[in-house]
Amino acid sequence: MEVHLKIIGLLFIALAWVHIIFPKYFNWKEDLKPLSLINRQMMIVHTFFIALVVFLIGLLCVVASKELINTKLGHIICLGLGVFWTCRLFIQFFVYSSALWKGKTFETAVHVVFSVLWAYSSIIFLVVALG
Structure with missing residues (x-):
């Protein structure tokens, strides 16, 4: 199981970094224009925190897989x-x-x-x- 947790951890770390391209890939500059300022900013802030949590879950799996198992x-x-x-x-x-x-x-x-x-x-x- 330790190997599986480490694999998941590395995949999650990679997924967290992929979030960097979301605004450009999904054309947020144009697509979010009709939204109010608070809704535009919430999309950006929530995406950042989702990426951060996914990164931290990945890091946890990589560095503490034995503790998660035992x-x-x-x-x-x-x-x-x-x-x-x-x-x-x-x-x-x-x-x-x-x-x-x-x-x-x-x-x-x-x-x-x-x-x-x-x-x-x-x-x-x-x-x-x-x-």
Whole structure:
């Protein structure tokens, strides 16, 4: 399990860094113009904090994988992370519209890759928590 936690950690660290390109890739400068100032700024601030939390979860998995596996606190943390990423997996299928990715090669690939990542993360965290 330690190797799996370290893999997840490295993937999450990479995912956190990918957030840097979101404003440009999703054309936020233009797309967010109609929003009020508070809503524009909340998008940017929330994206930063999501990236920070994903980075810190990744860092935790890389540097404290043994503790996550071998301590009661580690199991509790993994249970919380398992529930969190399971919820994220459900959102991938039941909240985001399939119109965002169906029939689009790149978007479908991204959908599949992240579905696998959320499922893998959920399973590993829950196995560690309950193991």
